[in-house]
Structure formats: structure tokens, C-alpha cells
Amino acid sequence: MEKKIQQKHKITKxxxxxxxxxxxxxxxxxxxxxxxxxxNNTDKEPVEYSKAGxxxxxxxxxxVFNFNLGWRFFKGSVDNAEAVDFNDSNxxxxxxxxxLEYIPDQSSGCNNYQGEAWYRKHFVIGKEMKDKVIxxxxxxxxxxxxxxxxGKIVAEHYGGFLPFSVDISPYIHFDKKNVxxxxxxxxxxxxxxxxxxxxxxxxxxxxxxxxDVWLVTTNAVYVTNPNDVDKLAGGGVFSHVSLLPNGDAxxxxxxxxxxxGNSLEKIKGKVLLKxxxxxxxxxxxxxxxxxxxxxxxxxxxLYVKKPRLWSPWSPTLYRLxxxxxxxxxxxxxxxALNIGIRTIEFKGKEGLFLNNKPYPGKLIxxxxxxxxxxxxxxxxxxxxxxxxKIFKASGNDIVRAAHYPADPSFMxxxxxxxxxxxxxxxxWQFWNSDPIFEERVISDIRNMVRRDRNHPSVLMxxxxxxxxxxxxxxxxxxxxxxxxxxxxxxxxxxxxxxxxGQKYFDVIYTHPFNNFVNKNNxxxxxxxxxxxxxxxxxxxxxxxREWGDCVDDWNSHNSPSRAFRGWxxxxxxxxxxxxxxxxxxxxxxxxxxxxxAQHVGGALWHTFDHQRGYHPDPFYxxxxxxxxxxxxxxxxxxxxxDISEKNPPMVYIAxxxxxxxxxxxxxxxxxxxxxxxxxxxxxIVKRAKDFNLKMPHPIITxxxxxxxxxxxxxHRSRKKQEASIIAEGLIDGKVVVSHKKMPSxxxxxxxxxxxxxxxxxxxxxSDFVRVIASVTDSEGNVKRLxxxxxxxxxxxxxxxxxxxxIYTNPRKISWGTAPVLIxxxxxxxxxxxxxxxxxxxxxxxxxxxxxxxSIVSKDNYSHxxxxxxxxxxxxxxxxxxxxxxxxxxxxxxTLEKELNNLKLKEVERQQRDFEGN
Numbered sequence: 001m002e003k004k005i006q007q008k009h010k011i012t013k014x015x016x017x018x019x020x021x022x023x024x025x026x027x028x029x030x031x032x033x034x035x036x037x038x039x040n041n042t043d044k045e046p047v048e049y050s051k052a053g054x055x056x057x058x059x060x061x062x063x064v065f066n067f068n069l070g071w072r073f074f075k076g077s078v079d080n081a082e083a084v085d086f087n088d089s090n091x092x093x094x095x096x097x098x099x100l101e102y103i104p105d106q107s108s109g110c111n112n113y114q115g116e117a118w119y120r121k122h123f124v125i126g127k128e129m130k131d132k133v134i135x136x137x138x139x140x141x142x143x144x145x146x147x148x149x150x151g152k153i154v155a156e157h158y159g160g161f162l163p164f165s166v167d168i169s170p171y172i173h174f175d176k177k178n179v180x181x182x183x184x185x186x187x188x189x190x191x192x193x194x195x196x197x198x199x200x201x202x203x204x205x206x207x208x209x210x211x212d213v214w215l216v217t218t219n220a221v222y223v224t225n226p227n228d229v230d231k232l233a234g235g236g237v238f239s240h241v242s243l244l245p246n247g248d249a250x251x252x253x254x255x256x257x258x259x260x261g262n263s264l265e266k267i268k269g270k271v272l273l274k275x276x277x278x279x280x281x282x283x284x285x286x287x288x289x290x291x292x293x294x295x296x297x298x299x300x301x302l303y304v305k306k307p308r309l310w311s312p313w314s315p316t317l318y319r320l321x322x323x324x325x326x327x328x329x330x331x332x333x334x335x336a337l338n339i340g341i342r343t344i345e346f347k348g349k350e351g352l353f354l355n356n357k358p359y360p361g362k363l364i365x366x367x368x369x370x371x372x373x374x375x376x377x378x379x380x381x382x383x384x385x386x387x388x389k390i391f392k393a394s395g396n397d398i399v400r401a402a403h404y405p406a407d408p409s410f411m412x413x414x415x416x417x418x419x420x421x422x423x424x425x426x427x428w429q430f431w432n433s434d435p436i437f438e439e440r441v442i443s444d445i446r447n448m449v450r451r452d453r454n455h456p457s458v459l460m461x462x463x464x465x466x467x468x469x470x471x472x473x474x475x476x477x478x479x480x481x482x483x484x485x486x487x488x489x490x491x492x493x494x495x496x497x498x499x500x501g502q503k504y505f506d507v508i509y510t511h512p513f514n515n516f517v518n519k520n521n522x523x524x525x526x527x528x529x530x531x532x533x534x535x536x537x538x539x540x541x542x543x544x545r546e547w548g549d550c551v552d553d554w555n556s557h558n559s560p561s562r563a564f565r566g567w568x569x570x571x572x573x574x575x576x577x578x579x580x581x582x583x584x585x586x587x588x589x590x591x592x593x594x595x596x597a598q599h600v601g602g603a604l605w606h607t608f609d610h611q612r613g614y615h616p617d618p619f620y621x622x623x624x625x626x627x628x629x630x631x632x633x634x635x636x637x638x639x640x641x642d643i644s645e646k647n648p649p650m651v652y653i654a655x656x657x658x659x660x661x662x663x664x665x666x667x668x669x670x671x672x673x674x675x676x677x678x679x680x681x682x683x684i685v686k687r688a689k690d691f692n693l694k695m696p697h698p699i700i701t702x703x704x705x706x707x708x709x710x711x712x713x714x715h716r717s718r719k720k721q722e723a724s725i726i727a728e729g730l731i732d733g734k735v736v737v738s739h740k741k742m743p744s745x746x747x748x749x750x751x752x753x754x755x756x757x758x759x760x761x762x763x764x765x766s767d768f769v770r771v772i773a774s775v776t777d778s779e780g781n782v783k784r785l786x787x788x789x790x791x792x793x794x795x796x797x798x799x800x801x802x803x804x805x806i807y808t809n810p811r812k813i814s815w816g817t818a819p820v821l822i823x824x825x826x827x828x829x830x831x832x833x834x835x836x837x838x839x840x841x842x843x844x845x846x847x848x849x850x851x852x853x854s855i856v857s858k859d860n861y862s863h864x865x866x867x868x869x870x871x872x873x874x875x876x877x878x879x880x881x882x883x884x885x886x887x888x889x890x891x892x893x894t895l896e897k898e899l900n901n902l903k904l905k906e907v908e909r910q911q912r913d914f915e916g917n
Contacts (some may be wrong), residue, residue, distance in 0.1 A: 044760040046858055049381045049409045050337075052137035052165070052214040053225045053236065053451070057321060060334030062222065063860065067136065067213040068096040069765050069826065070865035072120045075100055081118045082148035082181040088120050093865050095765040099378035100186070100207040104806040105626055109616035110199050112206055112376065119182040119209055122864050127174040132217040133260050134172060136180065137165045137225070139211035139408060142377065143186035150178055158192035158440055160205065161404040161426050162447045165216075165228045177864075184208055192440045193465065194403070196430035201613035203369055203403070203428070206376030211407055215862050220261030221290060222333040223322050226450035229256065233485050234297070239320055239339050239454050240488045243356060249307045249341045251282070252488075255298040255322045259290040267332070270323040271300045275308070276316060298322070309355045310340030310456045312397040313646065315418030317456075338415055340456025346492055346507050346541040351597035361696070362592050363420065363459075363601030364640070365398030366391065366623070367546060369610040370406060373626035374802045374821055376611075380766040381409035386757040388413035390628055391607060393757075395637040398459065400545055400603040403428050403466040405448045414457035421457040422494070422545075422603070423448055425478075427465025438474060441465065442481055449485035460494045460507060460543075461486075467496075475501020494543065508538070509545040511586045512595040544602030547587035548579050549621055562620040564609075565631050566814035568784065569656055572632040573666065575621070576654065579604070579633055580699055589640065593694035604637075627770055627819040628755070632668075639668035640696045649737040651729035656784050657711060657743040665702045671729030671736060674700045679714065680722045685730070711743050720745075744781040744816075750790065750835045750848035751776050763828040763854040765866065768801060773818045773835040775845055782816040788845075789838035790818045797854055798822045798831035810838040824854040826866055 048055060051064040072091040080086055100113045125134065136147070142160035146153055149171040157164045172178055186207030188197040198205050226236030238254040253271050266289050273282040282302040290296040308316040317338040324333045345353045352359040368387070372379050379387075384407045391399055399414060401424035414421045425444050431437075445463045452458055463478035464470070479493045479501075495502055497510040551559045563575035581588045592602050609622040618626070623633040635652040643649050651669040655661055667674050673687040684702055691698040706725070714723040729737040755770040775786040791810040794800050801821040802808030811818045822833060831854060836847035 044758075044855065046762045046855060047382060047385055047413075047759060049412060051212075051859075052135075052216045053163070053227070053408075054223075054335035055319070055337060057323070057334030057336050059331060060323070061219045061330075061332050062334060063217045065215040065217075065862035066764070066857075066859035067121070067123075067215045067862055069861055069863035070121060071096060071098070071209070072122075072865075073098065074118045075113060075115075076118075077116045078118050081120065082146075082151055082153070082183070084151045084179050086120070086181075091118075091120070095866075096209045096213055097211050097378040097380055097766055098208045099210055099376040101376075102374050102802050102806055102808075103206070103376050103611070104808070105373060106618060107204070107376075108612040108618045110204075110613050112204055112611075114187045114198060114205065114207065116183060116185045116187075117207060119184065121180050123178050123180070123215075123862055124176065124864070125172050125174055125178065129172075129217055130174055131220070132169070133167065133220065133222060134169045135165045135167050135216045135218075135228075137163060137214040137216055138209065139163050139213070141182065141184050141209050141211075142205060142207040143184060144189060144192065145185065146183040148179075148181040148183075151181075159426065159444060160186065162444060163211075163227050163408075163451065165225060182209060190430075190432050191434060191436050193426040193437070193444060194428050194430060195432055195437060196428060198613040201428060202615075204371060204376070204611050204613050206371060206378070208378060210377040210379075212381070219332040221257065221259050221265050221267060221324055221326065223324070223335045224256045224258050224295070226256075226453075227447050229258075229295075231256065233487050235450060237320070237322055237335065237337055237454065239337070240490070241339070241341050241343060242489070243309075243341075243343050247306055249304045251302040251304065251320075251339075251341070253284075253298070253300050253302060253320065253322075257290060257296045257298060257324065259292055259294055259296075262292050264292060265290050265332075266327040267296075268325045269298050270321075270325070271298065271302065272319075272321040272323065273302050273304065274319040274321065276318070278319075281305075281307075281318070304341065307341040310342035310418075311354060312418040312420065313644065315416060315456075316340065317415060320454075337454050338412065339454055340415060342456050344459060344490055344492070346600070348539045348541055349596070349598040351541055352600045358597065359600070362595075362599075363398050363543075364589075364592065364603075364637075365396035365400070365419070365601070366604040366607030367400045367402040368406070368410075368607055369402050370404075370410075371610050372628075373819070374806070374808060375768075379407065380764070380768065381407070382759050382762060382767045384410040385413040385759050387608075387628070388417055388419060389757040389759065390624060391419055392417045393638065394607070394623060394630075394634050395639070395641040396607070398422070398601065398603060399607075400424070401462070402606065405452065408451070411452060411455050411457060415455055419457055420459040421455065422460045422462055423452050423458055424462040424466065425464070427468055429465075429467045431465065431468050431470045441474075442477065445478055445481045446485055449482060453486055460492045462494050462545075464495045464499065470500060472501045475499065476504045479504040479506075494545075496545075497538075497542075505540075507541050507543060507600075510542045511544055511547070512542075512591050512599050541598055541600055543600045544587050544592065546605035547592070547602045549605045550578065550586075557615055557617060559621065562617075563631065563633075564620045565625045565629060568815055569632075569654075569658070569661055573654060573662070575631065576633045576636050576666070576699070580636060580695065589636075589695040590693055590698075593696065627772075627821075629772065629817065629819060632666075635668045636699065639670050641670060642696060643670055643731070649729050649731065651727045651737050651739045653725060653727050653739050653741045655706065655725065655741060657706065657708075657723075657725065657741055658785055659708045660785075661706060661708070663704045663706050665705050665725060667700045667702070667727045667739075668697070669700065669727070669729045669737075670697045671731055673730040673733075675728040675730060675735070676702045676705065677724075677726040677728070678705050679710065680724060680726075742779070742781050744783040744785075745777040745779070747775050747783045747786050747788075747845045748778040749776055749846040750774070750837070751780065752833060752835055752848040752850035754850060754852050761822075761824050761831075761852070761854040762857050763797060763824045763826055764857040764859065765824070765826045767854075768821045768823040769852075771820050771822055771833050771850060773813075773820070773848060774816055775813055776816075784816040786813050786816060788813050790835050791838045792820045793834045794822060794831060795834075796831040796851075797825045797827050797829040798833075799825070826857075828854045828856040 072088045073094045147155040155166045186205045229235040240252045242250045271284045284300040321336045398420040400422040404426040461482045492506040494507040495505045497508045560578040563571040609625045632654045654666045676684045711723045724742045728735045751774045775783045789810045832851045837844040
């Protein structure tokens with residue numbers, strides 16, 4: 001279509017200019033037919049997440065309601081806000097997960113709110129639930145919190161990263177309106193972990209009910225939640241895998257059953273294991289009696305013949321179900337978990353063994369703080385899953401928690417995608433000698449093990465307080481606590497090599513021995529010896545918890561690893577060279593691979609840019625930014641994954657061909673060699689093995705191959721199509737993949753791209769996706785050096801997160817792109833996003849338009865009101881005059897652009913005639 005229009009322009013441009021009216025009508029028809037980009041994802045199913053600790057089992061007698069919608073919210077202190085008759089009609093209405101505010105991109109330095117905030121929710125429970133056990137399950141509330149039901153306090157909780165439940169059955173008024181009120185306080189408090197004031201903390205305490213809330217109803221006899229009952233290595237469901245010499249697997253299963261009723265019950269308990277197709281591969285049945293207000297422990301062994309083993313390259317999951325049936329043959333409860341059949345073992349100098357075999361290569365990944373652009377900690381389940389997919393796609397196989405337990409949905413994504421995980425208790429450079437602080441740390445450790453013990457992704461437990469000087473007795477106690485809660489093979493504790501009490505732990509954190517010992521001075525070695533640590537005598541396996549960062553001092557925080565994406569090529573390439581650099585004194589890609597098997601691997605600090613408390617600068621060391629937009633280092637990491645059935649060959653040119661780009665061209669690839677074709681003529685081949693490096697796939701640098709004056713010459717000689725650089729990835733001499741870069745020309749249009757990482761947007765009132773606007777030339781090449789401002793508009797079943805008050809809409813272009821977050825309403829349907837240059841003008845780039853869809857949520861909901869943002873969207877949709885005016889404006893601008901292009905071609909012709917070309 002475009003080619004035909006260009007031919008028509010060439011033949012009849014003079015006539016069309018004279019007959020502008022006819023041309024406008026024709027082009028209006030063409031534009032109307034072709035301007036809609038539709039990214040339909042309605043055919044995809046939503047990801048299945050656990051609800052209050054378990055996956056759903058249909059017709060089980062257990063009902064779990066999504067309790068996220070329709071909370072009334074007030075930021076600040078309010079007297080008597082827990083009272084049933086408190087007037088909250090003037091409060092805003094929000095949906096959870098919820099943060100106390102939207103935050104601008106630059107939100108480090110304690111500019112987030114800290115203090116009290118109130119949430120109230122009105123709900124009705126029918127009298128048919130009178131005989132049920134009814135609980136409210138909070139996945140996390142930041143800080144210290146109080147929960148009130150109908151004016152009565154029913155729970156107090158300390159700590160912002162682990163779940164707790166409240167039995168609200170005794171307080172409910174059936175068939176009448178009830179009120180739950182929550183006081184959330186994220187202000188500094190030293191009596192519970194992390195404990196350190198935010199002003200001297202390296203991350204933020206973004207407040208609020210920032211994870212999911214569930215309303216759970218069960219019959220009197222039910223499977224407990226391990227975080228609700230204080231049972232050593234017990235509560236809920238606990239599975240443990242052993243691999244037998246003949247290749248079969250044995251799975252020990254324990255299930256804690258509670259009878260909250262007033263009479264003895266006869267129960268038949270079924271333990272089922274299903275494979276990925278839903279086929280039952282192993283089952284056991286046990287009959288038992290359970291007294292009123294007593295509990296019973298099911299203990300069974302399941303055997304699986306020749307199972308499909310879980311690994312990062314083949315993350316097969318099985319579904320474990322516990323079904324309870326009473327003597328009337330009625331199912332009274334049912335819960336399910338995804339488990340992986342795998343074993344892990346750290347064998348000292350032999351390193352990590354997975355499924356009784358040495359782990360191939362090194363285990364490389366990154367750290368993760370949970371904050372996200374604009375929303376802080378208030379990230380919905382799908383966004384956690386999208387983060388995990390970015391980790392996996394970028395070549396990572398392990399994630400270290402920084403510095404607290406993750407959202408349950410992120411853990412489940414790690415299980416499904418094949419990402420190992422290091423679980424950490426909340427803490428950072430803070431110790432309080434008050435006994436209540438230590439007591440609460442131990443409680444956190446117990447609860448994080450109880451919550452996460454069934455995940456095949458869990459590789460190690462980090463029960464210490466990160467980078468903290470704590471007493472020796474504490475180190476011994478936390479190590480023992482983990483093994484008390486997980487008293488089987490496969491539980492490994494980890495701490496720093498120079499920390500007090502390091503001798504108690506199963507694995508130690510350190511930089512590679514050979515690198516560290518050789519390059520550190522004698523005084524450092526002496527200090528380590530004084531701590532009782534001798535590298536030469538260490539027999540435990542080791543891992544680098546944080547590598548890559550390199551600050552000048554802990555006040556200034558300048559580092560070659562910290563490169564804001566918007567700083568462009570030079571900064572990003574410096575970060576790349578630093579992360580790959582064999583000469584870095586501590587750890588890099590090369591250093592990690594130049595170690596014996598004893599050193600298992602390392603986690604980059606940090607995978608995403610994130611906000612901080614005590615420093616005014618955000619941390620820019622991520623391989624992707626706050627919006628998860630990749631930097632060059634993302635492609636470096638991705639290139640380190642060997643080619644396999646799941647990992648195709650890749651090649652990436654880290655060069656933009658701008659007037660300010662360097663002479664050298666760096667290429668990242670997992671192929672054997674790269675052929676670089678410059679300006680369609682020059683051909684250079686370089687082989688990875690010729691670099692003689694240990695890292696799997698070194699950067700391939702082609703020296704002195706780019707000069708912008710060569711690009712100018714191509715353009716002036718009417719050969720601009722030849723002004724390209726092509727990198728071809730070669731395997732056994734054959735081209736298997738290629739990447740082409742061309743210099744971007746005149747800014748012509750805005751292109752919009754949906755970034756959902758193949759996880760569909762769910763219409764649940766909280767899920768959001770990223771839409772990236774790029775300013776491009778007419779061929780789609782991103783204009784990296786453009787710094788216009790873009791305004792976004794949305795219509796349909798979505799809304800924009802943020803506005804001009806936090807510099808998000810309009811937004812300045814940064815390195816060619818501008819991101820926006822689009823949140824779904826509670827109604828599935830089409831969402832249309834438009835983006836245009838904020839200022840008007842005859843020659844500004846054409847606006848962009850993108851239409852996609854949200855899909856229906858499969859959750860059951862309990863709400864009376866819906867979040868205000870969704871109502872605002874309804875109002876926006878009804879205001880069709882504004883939308884139709886913008887559509888007409890877009891059409892006119894498109895037509896004017898076509899006419900202007902004709903005029904510009906004439907100017908170009910005149911310029912060539914003048915220059916004699």
C-alpha cells in the first residue's frame with residue numbers, strides 16, 4: 001500500500017498539490033482503513049496463581065474471593081476510623097495491590113510518604129456462610145498494621161513482607177453490611193525487621209496494602225495454611241522429594257488438617273499427584289477420625305516412575321492435590337500446589353549437584369528489589385510474572401531476593417520458568433539488641449520457610465540480616481531455625497564469608513577465591529584471617545551474592561556500572577564492558593567463569609534500576625530500567641545462554657550509527673562467529689574462540705569500522721540504502737541469524753508497542769501493561785537523539801497510571817522512547833492508546849495509535865464498590881467529543897504530513913541541483 005502511494009506521488013505530485021481537496025478525501029479513506037494497529041490477546045488464558053497459599057480445586061467446598069476491589073482510602077492519621085459508623089464517603093476508592101502514592105521516575109532520597117494510612121471496605125456475607133470458617137488473608141501490608149472487623153480489633157502485625165490471616169467468623173453480621181478497617185503504618189520503627197530508618201536505608205519502604213487480599217471460606221474440616229498455625233516444620237502441606245537409584249522418585253507429603261467444628265468427623269483423605277497433562281501419576285488414600293477442635297496430620301509417600309525432572313532448562317511441574325471427603329461422601333476441602341521433582345546438593349569443592357549430576361557451567365543471575373516505575377511496591381501478580389520472564393529472557397537462571405521475601409506470584413513464576421531463587425529474610429545493615437527484634441527476625445525466618453518450602457525454585461535460604469554486624473549466637477540460631485523448619489536433605493543456609501558465625505552455614509557468599517586472593521592486598525587477607533576465614537582451607541561451596549557494582553565511595557556512589565538508559569551509547573557500553581571485564585578486581589562474567597566448580601556462580605547487583613532511601617540518586621546499575629526497558633547489557637546477558645531448542649541463536653549490534661557513535665562496533669552473540677557487513681560491502685569475520693576467554697560468549701568488537709562521514713557520503717551520493725551495518729551470526733560457517741542497523745533519519749512518526757511479555761492483561765482493576773512509544777523515521781528506525789515530549793491518551797477499558805504531576809504524561813522522550821503504564825478496568829475489552837507530540841506544528845512526527853484487549857478474570861470477587869480510576873474511565877469513554885476531535889486531528893495531520901513530504905522532496909531536489917549532485 002505504502003509503495004503504491006509513493007509511486008503515485010512521484011507521477012502526479014504537482015497535480016495532487018493543486019487538487020488538494022480530492023487528495024485529502026482519497027487519503028482519508030486509505031488512512032481510515034489502515035491506521036489501526038490491533039494487538040488482540042483475548043484468546044489467551046490468564047496465568048494461574050495461588051490464592052491465600054494454594055491453587056484452586058474446583059468443587060472442593062473451599063471458596064476464595066478476590067478481596068482487592070473497592071477499598072476506601074485515606075492517607076494520614078484519622079481518629080476513630082475503625083468505627084462501623086465512621087463516615088468514609090469522602091474518601092477515595094481504590095483497588096489493591098495499592099501504594100500510598102504514585103512515584104516519579106526519580107524517587108530516591110526518601111521522597112515517598114511514610115506514616116499512617118487507613119483502608120476501609122464494606123462487604124456482605126450471606127447467611128449460607130454461617131457454618132463456614134471465614135478468614136481474611138493478607139499477602140503483605142507494609143510496616144506495622146492493625147485490622148478491625150465491625151469496630152473490633154482482630155489482629156496486629158509487624159513486618160511488611162510476609163502473609164498473615166485473620167479468622168473473622170465470630171465478628172460477621174450475616175446478610176448485613178460489614179466493615180473491615182486496616183491501619184497501615186510504614187514509618188520507621190526499630191523493633192521489627194528490617195528496622196533501619198529509611199533515610200539511611202538502601203531501598204524504600206513503599207507503604208500500603210501492596211499485595212493481594214483474599215477472603216477464604218472453608219468447611220469446618222479443612223487443610224490449614226502453614227503461616228496461620230505455629231507448628232514446627234508443619235502446618236499446611238509440606239512435600240519433599242527424593243530420587244531413587246533406579247531413576248524413580250519418592251515424594252513425602254504431610255498435610256495438616258483442622259476440625260473447627262463441634263463434633264467428631266470421619267474423613268477420607270486423598271493425596272494425588274498429576275503430571276503436566278492432568279494425568280494422575282501417583283495417589284494414596286487414608287481414612288481417619290478427627291476430634292472437634294483438634295487437628296490431624298496426614299503423612300504419605302508417593303512414588304513416581306521415571307519422572308520428568310525439574311531444572312532451569314526443563315522446569316516441569318507436577319500438581320499435588322489434597323482432597324478431604326466426609327462420611328457422607330461429600331468433598332469438604334481441597335487444595336493444590338505445583339511442585340517440581342528435583343534434588344539439590346552443594347558438595348563443597350565439587351560444587352552444585354542438580355538431580356545427582358554436576359550443574360553444567362555457572363549459575364548466573366541477578367538480584368531483584370520489587371519496586372516498579374510509578375507504582376512502587378504495588379505490583380499485581382501478572383507484572384511479577386512479566387518481571388520473571390524478563391529475568392529468564394535476559395539469560396538469568398537464578399534470582400537473589402533483595403532483601404526480603406518476594407510476592408508469592410513471583411516465586412510461582414520462577415518455578416514455572418526455571419529460575420532458581422535465594423530467599424532472604426528482611427534486613428539490611430541493622431541490628432537491635434532489644435530481644436523483641438531478634439524474636440521477630442526468627443519469626444520471619446520460620447514464616448518464610450513455611451511459605452516457600454514447596455517451591456522447586458528455592459536453592460538457598462539467606463536467614464541473616466544482609467550486611468549486618470550481628471552476634472555470633474544469632475548466626476547459629478538462624479541457621480538452626482531453617483533446618484528445624486526444613487529438617488530434610490536439600491535445605492542450605494548461606495551467609496557472607498566475613499560475617500560473624502559464618503562457620504555455621506552450609507554455603508558462603510564470596511567473590512571468586514582465585515580472583516580475590518590474587519588481587520587484594522596483604523592487609524585484607526590479614527583481616528580475613530583474624531575473622532577466622534582462610535580461603536586456602538575453605539571446603540564449602542561458594543556463591544557471589546552481589547557482583548558488578550563498583551562505587552567510588554559509599555557517599556558519592558559513582559560507578560561505571562551505573563548507567564541510566566537515557567545517557568545513551570557511551571554510558572551503556574561502559575556498563576557492558578564493566579560487567580564483562582576480565583580485569584575487574586572482584587567479579588565479572590569472565591571472573592565467574594574462570595573459577596573451579598567450588599564457586600557455583602553469582603547474582604548481579606542489580607537486574608532492574610530501582611529507588612533508594614538514603615541516596616538521592618536511584619540505582620542505575622540495572623540491565624533494564626524502571627520500566628523494564630532493556631539497556632545494552634541486557635543483550636550481553638542474553639547472549640551468554642548457549643543455543644538450544646528453547647534458546648535460539650541471537651546476534652545484537654550495540655551501535656546506533658549516530659553522528660556521535662564510536663568508531664568501534666560491539667556485537668553480542670551466542671554463535672560461533674560473527675560476520676560484519678559494513679555499507680553492504682566490507683565483510684569482516686571474527687570467531688569467539690579467538691578471544692581466548694572463559695566467559696561463554698565474549699563481546700566481539702570490530703575496531704574502527706564506523707565513521708559518520710561515510711554515512712554522509714552515502715546519503716549525498718543517493719545511496720542511503722547502503723548506509724547500514726549488518727551482523728550475521730555463524731554456526732559452522734553458516735548464517736543462522738542476523739541483525740541490521742541503519743542511521744535514523746528525519747523524525748516521521750510515533751510507533752507504539754505493547755510490552756506484556758506474552759502475559760495477557762487481565763481485567764481485574766489492578767493489572768497493568770507497559771506501552772512504549774518510539775519516535776522513528778519513515779522506515780521505523782528509532783530516532784535515539786530526539787527529545788520531544790509525548791502526550792498519551794487512552795480510551796476503552798483502561799486508564800493511564802500517573803499524570804503531569806509526576807512527569808509521566810506528557811513525558812519527555814529519553815533515548816528515543818517514552819513508556820506509559822496502562823491499567824485495566826474490571827471489564828474486559830478493547831483499549832486504545834494514542835500518543836502524539838505534545839506541541840503542535842506542521843512538521844512534527846505523526847501520532848501513533850495502538851489497540852489491544854484485556855481478558856476476563858477468572859477470580860471470584862467480593863465487593864460493593866469499584867475503584868475510582870475505573871469510574872473515571874467510564875466518564876472518559878462517555879466524553880466522545882474529545883476522542884472524536886483527536887481522531888479528526890490525527891487524520892488531518894496525516895494528510896498534511898503527506899503533502900509536506902511532497903514539498904520536502906522538492907526542497908531536496910533543489911538542494912541537489914545547487915550542489916551539482
